Amino acid sequence: MKLKASIEHKPNIPTASMADIAFLLIIFFMLTITFEVDKTQVQLPKTTLRYEIPKKAAYVSVDPNGRIRVSDGNSQSSLVSAADEVLSMAATVIATDPQKTFVVKSDGDVPWEKVDEVLDALKRAKVRDLRLLSDQRTVDDL
Amino acid sequence: MRIERDRPDDEIPTSSMADIAFLLIVFFMVTTTFTATRGLDFALPEDDDNPPVIEKEESVLIEIFPGGNLVVDQNPMKLGEIIEYLKPKLERNPKKPVIIRPDVATEYRHMVEVYDELRQGEEHGLSEPINISVPTQREIQSFWY
Known part of the structure; x- marks a missing residue:
């Protein structure tokens, strides 16, 4: 009697x-990705209270050397020489969107004088929604 | 086949x-x-041409000096003591303005620390949020002197 040849099984990992x-x-990464408009490296001050900042916010950053960079939230931040330029940028942004969120991203060791100039410029530009970017304060910081 | x-x-x-x-x-x-996309909201007072006149005596003045040294109404104080100091004053008048006035050379993080502490007034047993005001140098010069 002729034996039936055994059925050959091809090894196959289901990869479909x-x-x-x-x-x-x-899709998850594409939806969650937010393009950073400001890449200034700063050591942010630490706070206990922290709230979510809306996307597409305009940024004003002050680096450890006191240099100011501004971004309207759509394009990469660019260096400005004086706080007056912050005022003109903010005024332009506020003219198109009066409710625009502005974020101040400043290094914690920058003298208050410098941040004060920026805040004064934003105030004069009639910015209504202003946030101070911060890191989370933990028990170790106390 | x-x-x-x-x-x-x-x-x-x-x-x-x-x-x-x-x-x-x-x-x-x-x-x-x-990236860090969280922070503190910072209420800017309305840029009013005729701001309400606040007598210095009616408010609490917190001065911050370089290194984070705090002087509250002329008394040196530690960060954790501010709320306790403010409690009796704010119970009498919850709308009492608390003015933060950092020295020009003070590091920004010290101002943020004080602001963060005052924002947590309700967690420390106050009935209402503290009326915090951080005047800019321009405002101090034009309205206080």
């Missing part, structure tokens, strides 16, 4: 759903 | 799909920077 998972992750 | 016919493959080759997808994932993971 792998792409689904991968694309799901891609 | 059975004729062996070359059957065309009816499958879509999807094995490389995952490679492409993971490549994209790696790209997004590398380019995503988790």
